[in-house]
Amino acid sequence: MSTAGILVIGNEILSGKVVDTNSPYLCRELRSLGVVVERIVTIPDVVEVIADHVKTMSQTYDYVLTSGGIGPTHDDLTIDAVAAAFGRPLEESASIAERIRRATGKTPGRSELKMAQIPAGALLIDSGDLWFPLVVVENVYVFPGIPELLYKKFESVRERFRGVPFVLKRVYVKPMESEIVEQLNGLLQEFPKLLLGSYPRIHEKSFRVMLTLESRDAEYVQRALDSLLARLPTDAVYKVE
Amino acid sequence: MSTAGILVIGNEILSGKVVDTNSPYLCRELRSLGVVVERIVTIPDVVEVIADHVKTMSQTYDYVLTSGGIGPTHDDLTIDAVAAAFGRPLEESASIAERIRRATGKTPGRSELKMAQIPAGALLIDSGDLWFPLVVVENVYVFPGIPELLYKKFESVRERFRGVPFVLKRVYVKPMESEIVEQLNGLLQEFPKLLLGSYPRIHEKSFRVMLTLESRDAEYVQRALDSLLARLPTDAVYKVE
Numbered sequence: 001m002s003t004a005g006i007l008v009i010g011n012e013i014l015s016g017k018v019v020d021t022n023s024p025y026l027c028r029e030l031r032s033l034g035v036v037v038e039r040i041v042t043i044p045d046v047v048e049v050i051a052d053h054v055k056t057m058s059q060t061y062d063y064v065l066t067s068g069g070i071g072p073t074h075d076d077l078t079i080d081a082v083a084a085a086f087g088r089p090l091e092e093s094a095s096i097a098e099r100i101r102r103a104t105g106k107t108p109g110r111s112e113l114k115m116a117q118i119p120a121g122a123l124l125i126d127s128g129d130l131w132f133p134l135v136v137v138e139n140v141y142v143f144p145g146i147p148e149l150l151y152k153k154f155e156s157v158r159e160r161f162r163g164v165p166f167v168l169k170r171v172y173v174k175p176m177e178s179e180i181v182e183q184l185n186g187l188l189q190e191f192p193k194l195l196l197g198s199y200p201r202i203h204e205k206s207f208r209v210m211l212t213l214e215s216r217d218a219e220y221v222q223r224a225l226d227s228l229l230a231r232l233p234t235d236a237v238y239k240v241e
Numbered sequence: 242m243s244t245a246g247i248l249v250i251g252n253e254i255l256s257g258k259v260v261d262t263n264s265p266y267l268c269r270e271l272r273s274l275g276v277v278v279e280r281i282v283t284i285p286d287v288v289e290v291i292a293d294h295v296k297t298m299s300q301t302y303d304y305v306l307t308s309g310g311i312g313p314t315h316d317d318l319t320i321d322a323v324a325a326a327f328g329r330p331l332e333e334s335a336s337i338a339e340r341i342r343r344a345t346g347k348t349p350g351r352s353e354l355k356m357a358q359i360p361a362g363a364l365l366i367d368s369g370d371l372w373f374p375l376v377v378v379e380n381v382y383v384f385p386g387i388p389e390l391l392y393k394k395f396e397s398v399r400e401r402f403r404g405v406p407f408v409l410k411r412v413y414v415k416p417m418e419s420e421i422v423e424q425l426n427g428l429l430q431e432f433p434k435l436l437l438g439s440y441p442r443i444h445e446k447s448f449r450v451m452l453t454l455e456s457r458d459a460e461y462v463q464r465a466l467d468s469l470l471a472r473l474p475t476d477a478v479y480k481v482e
Contacts, residue, residue: 012438014278015407016269017453023283028257037255042264042281072419073439074429111422148443166256178313181352188315197253198314202389212258 002035002163005057008042009050009069009078010145022067022143022150029154034163034216035063045069050081058085058140063161068145070135072111082137083119090117095124096133103131127156166195167218169225172207172238176200180209183231191224193217207238243276243404246298249283250291250310250319251386263308263384263391270395275404275457276304286310291322299326299381304402309386311376313352323378324360331358336365337374344372368397407436408459410466413448413479417441421450424472432465434458448479 006026012018023040030037038061043049050069057064069078083090096116100108108116115132118124124133134153135142141157143150173180177200188196197212213228215221229237247267253259264281271278279302284290291310298305310319324331337357341349349357356373359365365374375394376383382398384391414421418441429437438453454469456462470478 008281011436012440012453014268014281015436015455016265016272016278017409017438018440019265024257024260027255031257037257038285040249040255040281040283044279071439071441072422073425075438111419115419146441146443168258178352178356181313184314195252195256197258197316198312199253199259200312200387202387212253214256 002062002161003038004030004035004063004065004161005039005041005061006037007050007053007057007064007066008040009045009066010042011044011075013042013068014044020067021147022145025147025151026065026067026154029158030161032165033158033161034165035161045075045077047077047081047084050078051084054082054085054140058138062139064140065143066140067143067150070115070142070144072114076114078142079117079119079135082135082140082142085140086119086137088119088121088137091120092116093118093122093124099131099133125157127153164216166214166216167221169213169221170241171211171213171225171228172240173209173211173232173236174207174238175209175233175236177209180232180236183228184211186231187224187228190227191220193220194224243303243402244279244301245271245276245304245306245402246279246302247281248291248294248298248305248307249281250286250307251283252285252316254283254309255285261308262388263386266388266392267306267308267395270399271306271402272407274399274402275406276402286316286318288318288322288325291319292325295323295326295381299379303380305381306384307381308384308391311356311383311385313355317355319383320358320360320376323376323381323383326381327360327378329360329362329378332361333357334359334363334365340372340374366398368394405457407455407457408462410454410462411482412452412454412466412469413481414450414452414473414477415448415479416450416474416477418450421473421477424469425452427472428465428469431468432461434461435465437465 006023008020008023013020027037069076093116100112118135119137123136126133195214199210213221213224247264249261249264254261268278310317334357341353359376360378364377367374384394436455440451454462454465
């Protein structure tokens with residue numbers, strides 16, 4: 001079973017100027033690949049803070065995916081921080097400098113060359129038609145903060161993360177959560193390995209709670225689903241997905 | 242200057258089943274009140290993990306706001322964890338038990354009484370028409386995960402967080418970020434205390450970068466804005482907000 005930590009880097013998220021849509025995307029995609037996301041941490045653009053988190057998360061989880069803080073401006077510190085986290089010097093990538101030259105049609109200036117700096121020994125992975133490659137250092141994948149670019153880059157490496165996927169069933173029920181607690185507890189006693197979620201919804205007309213039943217064992221989930229449906233009153237279920 | 246940490250509790254977020262809209266809301270609201278959010282951490286429904294984070298964040302930031310994990314089901318562990326974090330026993334709140342009695346019109350059962358358990362000495366704050374009060378232990382505010390309820394509860398305590406607000410100016414510019422790096426660096430040399438953000442947008446037609454200029458000193462922001470506009474070519478600016 002693989003685990004992952006997601007590190008979201010950027011004052012713009014913490015100060016409420018930009019909504020982070022990258023970590024919800026990565027959570028969905030990683031889950032569908034069978035990876036368990038254990039932590040999401042959002043931190044400011046401070047090189048020591050980024051480096052500390054990269055180091056700790058790299059030691060704690062199988063994969064670390066960072067989002068944001070790569071680019072040419074003063075607050076783009078992620079590459080420096082990843083280098084510091086692993087005690088590696090920064091070096092200019094001739095390959096990236098050449099890509100910049102081709103993309104812009106001119107000799108790179110100082111701000112462009114900042115983007116050609118990578119931690120020594122980093123792996124560079126090309127992503128479709130993007131001129132800037134994905135930078136990977138050990139188990140740390142350095143993604144951009146711009147969602148459209150992050151999606152493209154993730155697509156180009158998604159198969160690296162694939163494991164045994166989860167099987168998920170959703171049951172939408174009409175009673176309030178407090179009215180079905182006993183049934184849920186009984187279900188968990190019978191199926192202790194079931195990943196059971198119970199999520200009340202306020203503004204839905206047709207149901208009051210979404211229940212989720214999950215496991216990597218499809219047959220176990222099916223048996224648990226049958227047991228749950230038998231425990232609930234027949235008119236309690238709005239739909240099963 | 243007050244600081245805050247936001248602790249988002251729930252497997253449903255990490256597994257991509259539910260998108261966290263609470264932390265973006267809290268970030269925006271706290272920023273508008275002058276509070277600096279230093280960290281957002283999203284963690285699973287594990288009592289020791291929740292307790293560890295509550296304890297550490299409580300010692301690190303002026304305010305901690307938790308979201309999720311309160312309710313009657315097996316995965317609602319936040320109250321237990323907050324009690325553990327502060328070494329306080331759980332006790333049944335006669336006041337909450339009475340509210341449950343009034344709300345449901347009957348004697349509370351075991352699952353309802355679970356919701357009447359609070360850490361000893363917790364502060365209870367009523368929120369409008371909600372029957373369940375906001376639970377506050379020291380500097381930790383325990384919010385529900387359901388967004389509509391979180392918003393209502395935050396409204397009832399928002400004035401507790403008010404400090405000196407930030408003044409924000411947004412400048413939308415047409416050049417690419419890499420073309421204005423020198424101007425931004427020059428601006429920061431002249432206004433070293435300016436909080437300057439630069440956020441490229443891919444799918445906008447009218448501009449390529451949103452710049453944000455921020456400070457608690459309105460006059461400082463205005464001078465920095467004037468300086469920035471003087472540094473940029475006249476046709477580079479799409480609009481200023």
